Amino acid sequence: MQPIKKIIGVASGKGGVGKSMVALNLALALLARKHAVGLLDADIYGPSQPTMLDAVGKRPALQAGGLQPINRWGLQTMSMGYLVDVEAPMIWRGPMIGKALQQLFSDTLWGELDYLVIDLPPGTGDVQLTLCQKIPVSGIVIVTTPQAVALADVTRACEMFRKLNVPLLGIVENMGVYRCEHCGHDAHPFGSGGGATLAEQYQLEVLAKIPLDAAVSTMMDYGNPPMIAAPEGDFAKKFDAMAKKIIEMF
Amino acid sequence: MQPIKKIIGVASGKGGVGKSMVALNLALALLARKHAVGLLDADIYGPSQPTMLDAVGKRPALQAGGLQPINRWGLQTMSMGYLVDVEAPMIWRGPMIGKALQQLFSDTLWGELDYLVIDLPPGTGDVQLTLCQKIPVSGIVIVTTPQAVALADVTRACEMFRKLNVPLLGIVENMGVYRCEHCGHDAHPFGSGGGATLAEQYQLEVLAKIPLDAAVSTMMDYGNPPMIAAPEGDFAKKFDAMAKKIIEMF
Numbered sequence: 380m381q382p383i384k385k386i387i388g389v390a391s392g393k394g395g396v397g398k399s400m401v402a403l404n405l406a407l408a409l410l411a412r413k414h415a416v417g418l419l420d421a422d423i424y425g426p427s428q429p430t431m432l433d434a435v436g437k438r439p440a441l442q443a444g445g446l447q448p449i450n451r452w453g454l455q456t457m458s459m460g461y462l463v464d465v466e467a468p469m470i471w472r473g474p475m476i477g478k479a480l481q482q483l484f485s486d487t488l489w490g491e492l493d494y495l496v497i498d499l500p501p502g503t504g505d506v507q508l509t510l511c512q513k514i515p516v517s518g519i520v521i522v523t524t525p526q527a528v529a530l531a532d533v534t535r536a537c538e539m540f541r542k543l544n545v546p547l548l549g550i551v552e553n554m555g556v557y558r559c560e561h562c563g564h565d566a567h568p569f570g571s572g573g574g575a576t577l578a579e580q581y582q583l584e585v586l587a588k589i590p591l592d593a594a595v596s597t598m599m600d601y602g603n604p605p606m607i608a609a610p611e612g613d614f615a616k617k618f619d620a621m622a623k624k625i626i627e628m629f
Numbered sequence: 630m631q632p633i634k635k636i637i638g639v640a641s642g643k644g645g646v647g648k649s650m651v652a653l654n655l656a657l658a659l660l661a662r663k664h665a666v667g668l669l670d671a672d673i674y675g676p677s678q679p680t681m682l683d684a685v686g687k688r689p690a691l692q693a694g695g696l697q698p699i700n701r702w703g704l705q706t707m708s709m710g711y712l713v714d715v716e717a718p719m720i721w722r723g724p725m726i727g728k729a730l731q732q733l734f735s736d737t738l739w740g741e742l743d744y745l746v747i748d749l750p751p752g753t754g755d756v757q758l759t760l761c762q763k764i765p766v767s768g769i770v771i772v773t774t775p776q777a778v779a780l781a782d783v784t785r786a787c788e789m790f791r792k793l794n795v796p797l798l799g800i801v802e803n804m805g806v807y808r809c810e811h812c813g814h815d816a817h818p819f820g821s822g823g824g825a826t827l828a829e830q831y832q833l834e835v836l837a838k839i840p841l842d843a844a845v846s847t848m849m850d851y852g853n854p855p856m857i858a859a860p861e862g863d864f865a866k867k868f869d870a871m872a873k874k875i876i877e878m879f
Binding site: 560 | 680
């Protein structure tokens with residue numbers, strides 16, 4: 380085993396809820412608090428981290444013993460997106476996916492890490508099973524939007540992690556509010572209150588409420604995450620507060 | 630084989646882009662044009678259709694020869710969500726998922742259908758492989774948002790369907806615009822232009838551009854889709870135009 384102190388999975392029931400954005404900014408918030416941090420993009424089918432890290436096309440160096448992670452702003456990162464062409468679809472049957480995750484985890488020369496954040500694919504499939512069975516995960520952060528259809532999927536994900544005896548650390552509610560850039564009106568394009576309902580149902584803390592923000596979407600698309608681009612902004616403060624809560628849990 | 634004339638898959642590269650909403654309203658738009666239509670929810674891990682159809686808890690009757698689909702507004706529907714507890718996670722390895730889809734398709738007593746719309750799970754995994762290899766799909770509608778990270782995933786999905794020789798019928802761009810309910814300002818919370826770029830790259834038609842709309846999110850959450858709740862509204866008109874285009878393709 381490599382010297383990694385804590386492994387934190389970031390999961391969601393369904394896709395498109397901003398899980399990769401949360402995983403990356405959480406990793407950067409832990410890094411900003413002077414910890415040694417790695418980020419493993421476990422979304423084998425649709426790796427988003429190379430785009431969000433502005434690292435598309437980068438290739439990890441092969442060294443004796445494994446792969447050198449790609450260093451971005453001091454963050455040690457690894458993704459299937461570094462190993463295959465971004466446009467090439469991974470048409471793999473499930474068990475191969477589980478193997479691929481295990482290798483990405485164990486063949487990367489992470490070095491000594493205080494935290495490894497794992498960006499999990501959505502759902503309750505092979506990657507999640509492999510993660511929980513083969514990798515000593517300290518806990519899971521669940522990301523959701525307030526929509527009812529999203530919450531049903533999140534409930535299934537929570538039940539799965541419970542069955543597999545992996546602790547749930549808390550919930551991040553994303554895209555709950557959208558503030559009009561023109562008049563400042565706060566709207567709820569995906570409904571409201573879902574995160575709180577879920578947190579109550581599973582007696583979990585709401586670790587952060589992140590608004591939907593066009594500027595943040597653009598920053599992520601251009602590989603310039605807010606924790607780096609605007610470390611003093613409101614968005615970064617929310618992630619710093621979340622990182623603090625998670626650090627205090629262990 | 631059952632007497633189904635055309636099978637249309639609704640797919641996306643990543644989750645959370647509104648694929649299930651598009652699949653249901655497209656099926657209802659085809660129905661409104663006096664066709665016999667079925668809807669198969671192939672999202673085995675996270676079936677959303679029972680919620681969107683206000684059919685949670687309904688159980689298909691087992692008859693000689695197969696399962697009776699659940700009839701909603703004249704639409705023949707089947708979903709894994711009808712067969713298992715909504716809160717129970719489907720922790721299955723990939724190949725079982727492919728089998729489950731095949732059975733849901735072939736064991737349902739669809740009757741004579743002009744169109745069967747299949748709501749596919751996001752990504753490029755077992756369900757997509759099984760679909761293309763075992764079910765005679767006439768074509769695929771791809772749903773995306775304008776975000777760059779979504780488009781990378783869509784590109785992978787398009788490449789996969791091409792490799793598997795399944796025709797792509799066109800693209801639906803969802804959540805491109807959000808109109809402030811207070812001042813009427815049009816914002817682009819997920820960026821803009823992505824659908825058009827993709828359509829050009831693959832020489833595909835943009836079948837519809839659907840705005841992000843809090844009222845629609847709520848309608849879907851309460852199992853009251855706009856094609857039923859507001860058949861004369863702008864939203865329904867967009868889906869009717871899309872249905873017309875698809876009918877004319879065959």
